[in-house]
Amino acid sequence: MKKAVYPGSFDPVTYGHLDVIRRSAALVDELIVGVLQNNHKNPLFSLEERVKILLEVTKDMNNVRIESFTGLSIDFARKCEAQFLVRGLRAITDFDYELQMAQTNRIMAREIDTIFLTTSLEYAYLSSSTVKEVAFYGGDISQFVPPSVAEAISRKIMAVQEANRVTCKSN
Ligand code: ADP
Numbered sequence: 001m002k003k004a005v006y007p008g009s010f011d012p013v014t015y016g017h018l019d020v021i022r023r024s025a026a027l028v029d030e031l032i033v034g035v036l037q038n039n040h041k042n043p044l045f046s047l048e049e050r051v052k053i054l055l056e057v058t059k060d061m062n063n064v065r066i067e068s069f070t071g072l073s074i075d076f077a078r079k080c081e082a083q084f085l086v087r088g089l090r091a092i093t094d095f096d097y098e099l100q101m102a103q104t105n106r107i108m109a110r111e112i113d114t115i116f117l118t119t120s121l122e123y124a125y126l127s128s129s130t131v132k133e134v135a136f137y138g139g140d141i142s143q144f145v146p147p148s149v150a151e152a153i154s155r156k157i158m159a160v161q162e163a164n165r166v167t168c169k170s171n
Pocket of ligand 1: 126127
């Protein structure tokens with residue numbers, strides 16, 4: 001059985017990620033999307049929220065499983081008995097880091113290969129960080145994320161802004 005793990009922060013998932021999920025799921029028997037608990041990043045959505053959002057937007061994809069993990073992607077892939085890691089490449093700026101990471105992973109885990117999918121051109125510019133930035137300033141994000149994700153972002157931003165307002169008032 002061919003299995004691949006697609007690891008990432010998915011904070012939150014965008015149409016760019018979904019395009020990679022759909023295309024890589026077509027290459028294997030099972031695709032496991034690994035949502036990373038990264039202690040070095042300060043995510044907008046909690047790990048549980050990111051998993052929940054992904055579950056919702058991939059519910060029509062039969063061979064896609066959503067899991068969370070901490071630590072190294074190769075250890076998670078081994079735990080899942082996956083032979084491949086999937087990563088997306090948007091531009092040359094992704095390439096340096098991704099190549100280095102893939103080579104390091106290959107040294108540490110000879111049995112696991114990294115598969116790179118180049119982005120579909122319409123999503124080449126798209127990243128979770130720009131989506132969050134546009135949303136923070138009240139911009140329309142409907143072209144970047146599915147409707148349920150856009151709603152989750154709006155709710156989260158309203159909660160964050162409300163919390164900031166309360167803190168400012170009490171200062
Ligand atoms: P990370 O924190 O690991 O960069 P991300 O959630 O930002 O996690 O991205 C996970 C993977 O998805 C990375 O390989 C990234 O290059 C890829 N990716 C993100 N956005 C896009 C996009 N628009 N098109 C193709 N791949 C993408």
